[in-house]
Amino acid sequence: MSYTLLIVAGAIVLFFLILFSVVPIGLWISAIAAGVQVGLPSLVAMRLRRVPPNRIILPLIKADKAGIEVEQNQLEAHYLAGGNVDRVVDALIAADKARIHLPFDRAAAIDLAGRDVLDAVKVSVNPRVIQTPNVSAVAKDGIELIATARITVRANLERLVGGAGEETIIARVGEGIVSSIGSTKSFKDTLENPDTISKAVLAKGLDSGTAFEILSIDIADVNVGRNIGAQLQTDQAEADKRVAQAKAEERRAMAVAAEQENRAEVAAMRAKVVEAEADVPRAIAEAFQKGNLGVMDYYNLQNIQSDTSMRGNIGRAAGLEGDEES
Numbered sequence: 600m601s602y603t604l605l606i607v608a609g610a611i612v613l614f615f616l617i618l619f620s621v622v623p624i625g626l627w628i629s630a631i632a633a634g635v636q637v638g639l640p641s642l643v644a645m646r647l648r649r650v651p652p653n654r655i656i657l658p659l660i661k662a663d664k665a666g667i668e669v670e671q672n673q674l675e676a677h678y679l680a681g682g683n684v685d686r687v688v689d690a691l692i693a694a695d696k697a698r699i700h701l702p703f704d705r706a707a708a709i710d711l712a713g714r715d716v717l718d719a720v721k722v723s724v725n726p727r728v729i730q731t732p733n734v735s736a737v738a739k740d741g742i743e744l745i746a747t748a749r750i751t752v753r754a755n756l757e758r759l760v761g762g763a764g765e766e767t768i769i770a771r772v773g774e775g776i777v778s779s780i781g782s783t784k785s786f787k788d789t790l791e792n793p794d795t796i797s798k799a800v801l802a803k804g805l806d807s808g809t810a811f812e813i814l815s816i817d818i819a820d821v822n823v824g825r826n827i828g829a830q831l832q833t834d835q836a837e838a839d840k841r842v843a844q845a846k847a848e849e850r851r852a853m854a855v856a857a858e859q860e861n862r863a864e865v866a867a868m869r870a871k872v873v874e875a876e877a878d879v880p881r882a883i884a885e886a887f888q889k890g891n892l893g894v895m896d897y898y899n900l901q902n903i904q905s906d907t908s909m910r911g912n913i914g915r916a917a918g919l920e921g922d923e924e925s
Contacts, residue, residue, distance in 0.1 A: 741828015762810030775800035
């Protein structure tokens, strides 16, 4: 009889252990105590769907106490879709306390899009300041200015899904700073009134298509950089110098080629003269053979050549003496 009682007691204990492991009685009691109507079959069905009941019931109790109307099926569907139920409920509570209209569907969509919906609500309530990196721009007088800006932004919950992030804001503001500085005649104007940059950039509506609303753009620092205009002029002058040197070298090469060509022509003419002079003795010999030239005629020809050569030497000597006297 005692063994039978032990078996029955063990079976009862095992039954209650299985019951409490499948049916979260403690969570059900907590929900009932908090005024949230949740049935035990619903909790068991969550177990069967592999949804942890505490991930749904605890945020549901939190939302009910904060006066947020959220259904259990909505939270469960969001969990099954891979969302963070607790963060969404916290965001709904924060938005309600800040008098910000944020429906559950939009909060769930923001969370499923990979954005921190609670942080978005906080940024919407407490604007965030974004520091831009150093932005280099050149004024019309060629002086480089290096500026940094602080951008105060507030999250726009309506455009948070599909809207661009902080990187786009920083890029657009940097582009606006470059455009504003580049349109000034002198860098001194920007140094005297740096607020002109922020006013010009803020008037461009750079927050369109982004998940933020730009509240203000403040120029934090402006420093004078290099004289880009003078550097460009120096580089241009150096380039012009190299081009002139290349053209001069080209002209010199052409002159050398022309001189070499003239020398070749002179050499060819000299060769023809030498060839012609070589024909003279043969012509004289042929004239002797045919009787067209006598001995006395030959001597006279030699005397004329000697006289011509002597006169040429005297003329060259006189020319040299005249050069020395001068």
